Amino acid sequence: xxxxxxxxxxxxxxxxxxxxxxxxxxxxxxxxxxxxxxxxxxxxxxxxxxxxxxxxxxxxxxxxxxxxxxxxxxxxxxxxxxxxxxxxxxxxxxxxxxxxxxxxxxxxxxxxxxxxxxxxxxxxxxxxxxxxxxxxxxxxxxxxxxxxxxxxxxxxxxxxxxxxxxxxxxxxxxxxxxxxxxxxxxxxxxxxxxxxxxxxxxxxxxxxxxxxxxxxxxxxxxxxxxxxxxxxxxxxxxxxxxxxxxxxxxxxxxxxxxxxxxxxxxxxxxxxxxxxxxxxxxxxxxxxxxxxxxxxxxxxxxxxxxxxxxxxxxxxxxxxxxxxxxxxxxxxxxxxxxxxxxxxxxxxxxxxxxxxxxxxxxxxxxxxxxxxxxxxxxxxxxxxxxxxxxxxxxxxxxxxxxxxxxxxxxxxxxxxxxxxxxxxxxxxxxxxxxxxxxxxxxxxxxxxxxxxxxxxxxxxxxxxxxxxxxxxxxxxxxxxxxxxxxxxxxxxxxxxxxxxxxxxxxxxxxxxxxxxxxxxxxxxxxxxxxxxxxxxxxxxxxxxxxxxxxxxxxxxxxxxxxxxxxxxxxxxxxxxxxxxxxxxxxxxxxxxxxxxxxxxxxxxxxxxxxxxxxxxxxxxxxxxxxxxxxxxxxxxxxxxxxxxxxxxxxxxxxxxxxxxxxxxxxxxxxxxxxxx
Numbered sequence: 001x002x003x004x005x006x007x008x009x010x011x012x013x014x015x016x017x018x019x020x021x022x023x024x025x026x027x028x029x030x031x032x033x034x035x036x037x038x039x040x041x042x043x044x045x046x047x048x049x050x051x052x053x054x055x056x057x058x059x060x061x062x063x064x065x066x067x068x069x070x071x072x073x074x075x076x077x078x079x080x081x082x083x084x085x086x087x088x089x090x091x092x093x094x095x096x097x098x099x100x101x102x103x104x105x106x107x108x109x110x111x112x113x114x115x116x117x118x119x120x121x122x123x124x125x126x127x128x129x130x131x132x133x134x135x136x137x138x139x140x141x142x143x144x145x146x147x148x149x150x151x152x153x154x155x156x157x158x159x160x161x162x163x164x165x166x167x168x169x170x171x172x173x174x175x176x177x178x179x180x181x182x183x184x185x186x187x188x189x190x191x192x193x194x195x196x197x198x199x200x201x202x203x204x205x206x207x208x209x210x211x212x213x214x215x216x217x218x219x220x221x222x223x224x225x226x227x228x229x230x231x232x233x234x235x236x237x238x239x240x241x242x243x244x245x246x247x248x249x250x251x252x253x254x255x256x257x258x259x260x261x262x263x264x265x266x267x268x269x270x271x272x273x274x275x276x277x278x279x280x281x282x283x284x285x286x287x288x289x290x291x292x293x294x295x296x297x298x299x300x301x302x303x304x305x306x307x308x309x310x311x312x313x314x315x316x317x318x319x320x321x322x323x324x325x326x327x328x329x330x331x332x333x334x335x336x337x338x339x340x341x342x343x344x345x346x347x348x349x350x351x352x353x354x355x356x357x358x359x360x361x362x363x364x365x366x367x368x369x370x371x372x373x374x375x376x377x378x379x380x381x382x383x384x385x386x387x388x389x390x391x392x393x394x395x396x397x398x399x400x401x402x403x404x405x406x407x408x409x410x411x412x413x414x415x416x417x418x419x420x421x422x423x424x425x426x427x428x429x430x431x432x433x434x435x436x437x438x439x440x441x442x443x444x445x446x447x448x449x450x451x452x453x454x455x456x457x458x459x460x461x462x463x464x465x466x467x468x469x470x471x472x473x474x475x476x477x478x479x480x481x482x483x484x485x486x487x488x489x490x491x492x493x494x495x496x497x498x499x500x501x502x503x504x505x506x507x508x509x510x511x512x513x514x515x516x517x518x519x520x521x522x523x524x525x526x527x528x529x530x531x532x533x534x535x536x537x538x539x540x541x542x543x544x545x546x547x548x549x550x551x552x553x554x555x556x557x558x559x560x561x562x563x564x565x566x567x568x569x570x571x572x573x574x575x576x577x578x579x580x581x582x583x584x585x586x587x588x589x590x591x592x593x594x595x596x597x598x599x600x601x602x603x604x605x606x607x608x609x610x611x612x613x614x615x616x617x618x619x620x621x622x623x624x625x626x627x628x629x630x631x632x633x634x635x636x637x638x639x640x641x642x643x644x645x646x647x648x649x650x651x652x653x654x655x656x657x658x659x660x661x662x663x664x665x666x667x668x669x670x671x672x673x674x675x676x
Contacts, residue, residue, distance in 0.1 A: 007208060013210060014251070015316045022311035025063050025180065025320075026304060032306045033060050035290045037068075039275045039282025053120060053328050054078070054381075055258075055276055064320055065311070070122030070170070071328075074141045074382040075485065082329040084547065086114050087337040087376055091483035092126050092143035092158075093465070095350035096150060096507035097558075099593045100619045101157035103344055104143070108161025108169070110340045114333075115167045119326035121296040121319050122168045124215065127382065128155050128202040131465065131508050132539050134435060134517070137426040140483045141382040144202050145507025146540030146555060149614045153206035159209035165455045166317050168212030173257055174203055175239055176533070177217035180431045181525035184218050185232075190533035191339055196649075198537060200243070207248045213269035214252060214315035216240060216272065218260045222530075225644040234260045240271025253309035258587075266289040268298045273306040298305040307359040310595050333387050338487060340424030345484040345491035350504040352469070352478040357458065359498030359561055360417065362400045369412045370396055370405050371444065372421030374462040376488040380428025386486035392421035392460060395489025399497045412453040419496070420445060423462030425483065431525070435468045435514060437461070445471045459493050466510055480504075481528035498561060501590035503619070505558040505663065509540050512552045517543050541664045542610035556595050556614070556663035562586025562624065566594065566660065569629055572671040576634040580669060584622035591621040592662055596632050600641070601654030612659055634658065639675045 001063050024676045026034075029199030055070035077086035087110070095107050108126070115123050127141040130246050136142075143158060154393060155171060164170040176188035176586045178201050190199065206214060216234040223229075227238040234240075234256045244250045253273040261267055261275040264284045275285035282289075293296040300408035314320045351358070360366075370393045396403060398418070422441035426432050436442070448457050449471065458477040461467060472478060479502070484491055494500040511517065515627055522532045538546050541555035564588040567578040582594060596616040615638045618630055639656070640649040653675050661667035 006534040012471060015500040017317035018312055021157070021315040021320070022308055025311055026307055028063055029060065029307065031293060031300065031303070032290060034303050035285070035293070036060070037065075037307050037310055038273065038289060038303070039285035040277060041281040042277070044280060054124065055122065056273070064317060065314065066324055068122060069120040069326060069571055070124055071115065071118070071120045072125070072381040073111055073115060073123045074125035074127050075377060075483065076111060076384040077118055077332070078384050079328060083385035084387035085329065085333065086118070086369055086384065087333050087341055088384045088395065088486040089341050090345045090348055090485040091382070093140045093145065093507060094345060094484055095117060096143055096145040096154055097348040097350055097482060097504040098344065099150065099505050099507075099617060100347065101153050103347055104154040104157035106340060107159035107344055108158035109164055110337050110351065112165035112167040114337065116165055117332035118328060118330060119324050121166060121324070122170060122213070123162055124170050124172065124381070124433065126155065126158050126169070126171055127173070128171050128200055128206065129173065129177050129320045130202070130539065132533075133431065133519070134466040134511060134515075135432045135524070135614050136178065136465055137180040137379070137431045138380070139508070140378040140384060140426070140430055146509065147507070147614050148198055148201035149422045150507060150617070151202035155202045156205045156209040159206060159211050159317070163210070163212065163317060165249070166322065167317060168313060168317060170255065171203065171206040171211050172212045172215035173217035173233075174214055175199060175217060175233060176221055177219050177233070177414065179525060179531065180429055182531070185220065185529075186526055187220040187222050187230055187530045188533065189222040189224065189311050189530050191536060192223050193642045193643040194533060194536045195223050195226070198539060203244070204248055207244075207250045210252070212317065213255050214244065214250070215255050216260060218257050218559070226647070232260065232262050234272050235263055235267040237270040245271060246445070250307065252313055253306065256390055257327075261285070265292050265297050268292065268302065278464045279316070280330045326463040341485050342487035342490050342494070345481065345487050346494045346500040347506050348482060349485070349502055350480045350489065350506055350557070351495070351502040352480055352553055353472060353475070354559055355455070355476045357417065357456065357476040358496060361495050362497045363402070365402045365404070366416040367404045367406070367414070368396065369408070369415040369418040371407055371409060372441070374423025375425035376462060376484050376486065376644065378425055378427045378464050378483050383427055389486050390489035392419065392489045395491070395493030396496070398490060399493040409447055409451070412448045413456070416456065418448055418457040419454050419460060420448065420457060421460045424464065424467060425462070426464040432465070435466050436512070437467060445475070449474045457498070462488065466508055469510070472552065478517070479578070498588065500556065501561045501588045503560060503591040503593070505593050506553055506555050507555070509544060509551045510553040511557045512550070516549065516551065536608050537610055538608070542613065545611045545664070551627050554663055554665040556593070557665070558591050558663070560586070561588045562590040562591060564592040564662065566662070566669055568669055572658065572673045576673065577631055578658060578660070578671050579629050579631045581629050582620050582622065583627040584624050587596035587624055589621070589623045591619055593617055593619050594630055595661060595663065597635070597667060598638060598663065599657040599659065600652055601656065614664070
């Protein structure tokens, strides 16, 4: 019988009772029943459009094992046939923009509540791949942004939020699935150190958060230095067994992405526990797997392990025996969730520019020109159909009854303020061809600028990832809202009128021009069947800082209506703790994110190493005039690098520098220390 190793028993919340219950159930199962739990069944597809729950695995009624009902949901519960019956929450990238683990928890918790109300207890999300490629079609789904520390903190919080409601979270997709172009069958080739330091941490955090299942990816994978294996991620032994199940002691189960299984025996032996398919009921893990067990090609003990992983999670989250009423078409929206969506969307807005025109005064009678209805959700499996969308104009009307609103561009010059809403979306299956806003949006902005109203113009942008802002120096203010969901207009107005003091920070770098990071065709989209990660660790802000290239707006940047001052309380202590005083010197209550970056020994002179990397951060709320001492503790792991020669994380001794500030480029406080 497979048993979690001692490390897992000591350092994770191992549930002995759930394990024993799973064992007792397993003993009573027949071999066909065991195999039944290792693959999904197609419920109902009509012309490719989903008219039933996305994933379904029949249970074992005689033993009380429920049907496994799973559904897409990175931005809320997806129902293509019952549009508007679930909340269109802000996207994961919007949550990442809050830099707030409490918000990530509440986001995950709220989505979990709606899954439960729909009768589904497995959420296919969050998506936690790193935003390596500026053109990524699914960047709006990435809770990770472009940094593994940000990714790890928010991933763990979101998973714990969802699973607190008894809904299994399935972070996806393992591993190095960072683009849509040639996603299905090309090789992601990455060196072992880069994989461990950049792309693996969010999935390791998922294990720490006790995610019930993890989804493996479509792409092939080659981790040079770790293994000579170049194979599909869902039958990649190093990916699923060596790394996930052995090194990380993962006790949940691995499910494939839909159609990402390519074999029976190899996938079973190399770590896949459950096949999910697009148009087949277990094409590889149905009778083929049963026959492979019966003829000895796959040991029955291995099937037992796979089933135990599934059963253990069902008992651990109290899913077995819980009354479930499948209700895929039910309307599960609530006023409370509408408010959660509004709050998260507002907290995730990044104020990129403000030349003194914001906030607006809701008590003042004024003439506003308000134009535009941008997209608020992404598409594909990460998309959702909102029950409603609050437009930009509606949001202003809800906040400022005395405002006189015109929607005619000709009125811009005579208006007190012009507010333009523009945006671009994207989704699964396709990467973006460019980072530009639609030409019609750019023309609208230019028309207003040409009318002479640029100095009184606020541009509110929605975007599914990095976006170019060529008009930035010709308008008065810019707000970036990502994919904000159904409460977009209210959330934007909350910030415009200072009901919410903006505190969002960029989770990705905004470049000045197309392909500013100078990715080669070998790096993206790849050539000859391979996407090569030869940039290694220099992704996002790491590349911009190493090459001293100025982006449009840097990672971690975001303005506020307040002014926050940081000062040292003392030098770094012997336990590697450092304390800074944060003071709100502005006229508004508000929050900022204090960010701690660490420069390792020889980082500046090593071409492949970033100058400094984010290690810690904390969101701090202060009333106007208040101060607070904020303490950060650097741990041993913050001084470790992955040594691919040894296959281990090792501490690097030498002289270090900790840099503290409110963005990756605004780091006024420095702390020198030595690690021996």
